Amino acid sequence: MSPRETVRSVIRRNLFSENQVIRQILGICSSLAVTNLLSNSLVMGLGLTFTTALSSLTLSALRNWIPHRIRMIVQTLVIAAYVIFVDIFLKANLPEISKALGPYVGLIITNCIIMGRAEAFAQKNPPLLSLLDGLFAGLGYTGVLLAIAFIREFLGFGTLFGYPVNVVGFETWTVMVMPPSAFFLIGVMIWIASARMAAKKGVKKA
């Protein structure tokens, strides 16, 4: 990571060159299961973005007061508090999606992206920049989720956000609804992303 981060570099890095999901392979845990429908993915992505942004902000603001040895547990507690907020909000306002997401909302706590941003960025940077970093890390994650969900919902159900967009004579692919397809899609996305990065740098990269 470069020593001096500007607003622009933070945005570019999180959305593209170091996208948390397909470049850093983080946060896959609680996310792939929700990508068979676009609406679920969108809600999940926004929930994670909210949590990452605010916990980065909070932890960065508190970074000089948290004793180093117990920082992990403080981080976890701050994150858990925001996740509870998201969970209660979803239960009150979007009960159906909350039910469909099930345990995966709670699992935002153990999503490695949030802890990763807190450790790697919020520890060393001022609050507002950390907020931005968390926000765009979350948006990068949301983008990947939506891309996967777009393919899976379109091919698996023939709908987009629940609206039928069936081309005449199109047979839906049952496999796209099932878990294996998510693994294939993310594998291919990582492949494309690494190949493009390698081509850009002009070196063969593992």
Next chain:
Amino acid sequence: MISPFVIFFASILTSNMILSNFLGMCSYISVSNEYKTASGLGKSVTLVMVLTTVINYAVYRFLVIPLGLEYLQYIVFIIVIAALVQVLEMAMDRFLPDLHIKLGIFLPLITVNCAILGTTLFMVIRDYNFLQSLLFGLGSGLGWWLAISALAAIREKMAKNKLPPGLQGPGIAFIITGLMALAFVGFSGIFPIT
């Protein structure tokens, strides 16, 4: 009520934590280069999973519900998991030093393994009783162990194969996992979905 034994086998095969619930992916992808290490992690996860499921079950039934603290359940569960891992590490160091050398390095990783918290949350959402929870925790752990060992064994075998540069590492690991998941879908006829 679903029989605890159906839950046990279903959580290993048909609703495998990794292959159908996508939980614990981070360590699954990053610690699967070598079979021995992967298997060690799998064992630790199984152990922690059984213990946390049982303890969280008791905490949820006898503390969280009577006190009306359901909205704090995430914090309670994550603290239980973190504390348990810490205690386990100290106890292992003291009483089973050999085992500690083998498994100790994995323990801190496990606190942030989503499969552990996921098992607890599934248990709460599906409203399992004690025996069901115990076997669900055990089955989920064994299923996780099975999946990571299988992936590590495959990756070890193909370590010398030539791959397109972009596909090496995590890319191919996901595609292998996809194929494994496809194979495990074949088990789904055995049990009713839990």
